Amino acid sequence: MFRIALTLAVVAAAAIAVSPARASAQDKPTAARAAAKPASTSPVNINTASAADFEALPGIGATMAARIVEYRQKNGPFKKIEDLMNIRGLGEKNFLKLKPQLTLGATKTDHDRQD
Numbered sequence: 001m002f003r004i005a006l007t008l009a010v011v012a013a014a015a016i017a018v019s020p021a022r023a024s025a026q027d028k029p030t031a032a033r034a035a036a037k038p039a040s041t042s043p044v045n046i047n048t049a050s051a052a053d054f055e056a057l058p059g060i061g062a063t064m065a066a067r068i069v070e071y072r073q074k075n076g077p078f079k080k081i082e083d084l085m086n087i088r089g090l091g092e093k094n095f096l097k098l099k100p101q102l103t104l105g106a107t108k109t110d111h112d113r114q115d
Contacts, residue, residue: 043103046084047077057101059094078104 044053046068054065064087071087072078081104085095 043101045103045105046081047072047105057098059097064089080104 044057049068051062051065051069054060054068055062060068067087067089068084078084081099081102082095084090084098084102085092
């Protein structure tokens with residue numbers, strides 16, 4: 001009986017000691033992700049932005065950024081911001097979160113450049 005009680009006490013003490021370490025370890029990646037993706041203050045032009053520009057937006061990872069750029073290259077410049085919802089994986093909910101940080105401008109063409 002004494003062995004069982006002693007074993008339970010040791011296991012409980014070990015579980016208590018591990019729990020705070022596990023909680024702080026789980027918090028660190030979240031904090032690192034938040035620090036890695038600061039909120040963008042200037043709007044991103046969806047017709048000229050690079051994949052890296054899209055990745056700077058919250059909720060957009062490397063895969064989604066690549067899909068946006070690929071869609072734009074395949075279908076031409078976006079005519080309206082809502083066209084982003086045509087991209088697989090970017091639904092209305094995520095679009096509504098991003099919309100205030102997006103802008104739609106003319107695409108850069110050869111005649112727009114200053115030589």
